[in-house]
Amino acid sequence: MRILHTIRSANPEGGGVIETVKQFSCALEAQGHDVTIASLDAPGDEWVKACPHHVEALGPGRNNYGSSTRFVPWLQANARSFDAVVVNGLWQFQSFGVWKALRPTRQPYFVFPHGMLDPWFKRTYPLKHAKKWLYWPWAEYRALRDARAVLFTCEQERRLARESFWLYRCHEQVVPLGIAPPDGDRDAQREQFLNHFPQCRGQRIVLFLGRLHEKKGCELLVRAFAATASTDPNLRLVMAGPEQQDAAPWRELAAQLGVAEQIVWTGMLAGELKWGALHAAEVFALPSHQENFGLAVVEALACGLPVLISREVNIWREVVESGAGFAEEDSVAGTTALLRQWLALTPDEREQMGVVARRAFVEQFEIHRATERLLSVIENKEVSPPRVTLAPAFQPEALEKIS
Secondary structure: OEEEEEEOOOOHHHOHHHHHHHHHHHHHHHOOOEEEEEEOOOOOOHHHHHOOOEEEEOOOOEOOOOEOOOHHHHHHHHHHHOOEEEEEOOOOHHHHHHHHHHHHHOOOOEEEOOOOOOHHHHHHOHHHHHHHHHHOOOOHHHHHHOOOEEEEOOHHHHHHHOOOOOOEEEOEEEOOOOEOOOOOOHHHHHHHHHHHOHHHOOOEEEEEEOOOOHHHOHHHHHHHHHHHHHHOOOEEEEEEOOOOOOOHHHHHHHHHOOOHHHEEEEEOOOHHHHHHHHHHOOEEEEOOOOEOOOHHHHHHHHOOOOEEEEOOEOOHHHHHHHOOEEEEOOOHHHHHHHHHHHHOOOHHHHHHHHHHHHHHHHHHHEHHHHHHHHHHHHOOOOOOOOOEEEOOOOOHHHHHHOO
């Protein structure tokens, strides 16, 4: 089977979406399928050249939206050579471009919103949401409505997506994400990380791994760590990730709270260094205000690392029910409670939770399970659920006027 993934950018600093595409691509190629990634990057971008999969860079996309005059013509000329087209992400030109290119041909396509319909954005950024409403009826609403299926990564994401726009109509399917088990020498990777950051050697590491962004609860974690750091002088908080916002206020906050010397800011970690950080840590923490799936959470589980997460991470139920970690509300009090729960465990209890974390990964989040589910939806092996239409205070026949 030939599969085309479309995405705004192959830049790994963009977060979990491109990593998800890479994980699916590796698993599909290992099974003999052919995968191409079409992006709105410029052909000369370094991350395009570094991507381990074939990337058709059809940009450079203009501004944050990524408008490109090359994207739609390329799809019109080449889409028929693929068995499936999978759109990754919303609110940028590539999702509308796929709809525009494929609708006249009636060729089916599939859409992963990747959490971009979560009502948290509506509550947190009301002005941006108002702007999205101007765009929604003639672009993203149509892209979702006409897709063969809209793919949500967990049940919680599927339910929340219905709350953002009253004009909402699509075929819903749940396709969980996953990753391949980490490879390489665990001890060597750990040593590589500790050699790069010697201040972490011999310390008890609480690891944050992700974009340094307000959405991720960075301030909550700094404040909660300050409230618990005196428990053990060997505690260290490692904040690993690209600074997509100015992290200076959080660094200043750490200094004001007297824990600046116990927090290590590493910048973005990738490859061996990333896995080394996970192997060197004692526990993983992600108190996000909104998290569609939490790929970094799954990476931690794959390393046998217990996780401390907020209940806004959409897979928190799976984590708690499996016994692989703790979950609380996304607040300073909730994040502090997470750290205190962890610190109250005995060494044997922490070790046992690590064993359970690894088991939870194998049973629920290993990439081949996710790939099998994706292929079953693409191949239409399962009966699709009814088309979902939500339009409170709106006459159903009005939906048909938007075409």
